[in-house]
Amino acid sequence: MSTPRIYIGLDIHKKTYRVHIDTDICHHKNFSMSADIELLYEYVQKHFAAHEVHLVYEIGCCGFGVARYCLNLGWHVMVVNPSDIPRSDKYQYQKSDKIDARMLCRLYRDGQLKGYTYLRSRKIF
Numbered sequence: 001m002s003t004p005r006i007y008i009g010l011d012i013h014k015k016t017y018r019v020h021i022d023t024d025i026c027h028h029k030n031f032s033m034s035a036d037i038e039l040l041y042e043y044v045q046k047h048f049a050a051h052e053v054h055l056v057y058e059i060g061c062c063g064f065g066v067a068r069y070c071l072n073l074g075w076h077v078m079v080v081n082p083s084d085i086p087r088s089d090k091y092q093y094q095k096s097d098k099i100d101a102r103m104l105c106r107l108y109r110d111g112q113l114k115g116y117t118y119l120r121s122r123k124i125f
Contacts, residue, residue: 011100
C-alpha cells in the first residue's frame with residue numbers, strides 16, 4: 001500500500017497565511033494562521049505524521065524562503081507564478097484568500113499546475 005498524502009495550498013501574505021489542506025480522499029481543513037511556517041509544520045506533524053506532504057503556493061512577497069524551509073523538512077514543494085494559474089470567469093467575481101488557497105490545493109492535487117517543482121530529495125540551500 002502506498003503512503004497516504006496530504007496537499008496544502010497556501011495563500012501567503014506578510015503577516016498571515018491562509019491554509020487549505022486536503023488528503024487523498026477528502027477535504028480536511030481551511031484556516032488562517034500567523035505567517036510562521038514552523039507553526040504549519042507543527043500542525044502537520046500533530047495531525048498527519050505518517051503522510052507524504054505536498055505544498056503549493058504562489059510566488060510573491062515572501063519569495064522562496066517557505067519553499068527552502070519545507071524542502072528541508074522533506075516535503076514536496078511547488079511554487080507557481082500567479083499568471084500561470086488557470087482561472088475561470090467566475091474567479092473574477094469571487095476572489096478571496098480562502099478561495100485562492102483552496103483553488104491552489106485542488107489544482108495541484110489534480111496535476112493542473114505548472115511551476116517551479118522541488119522534490120524532497122533536492123535541497124536548494
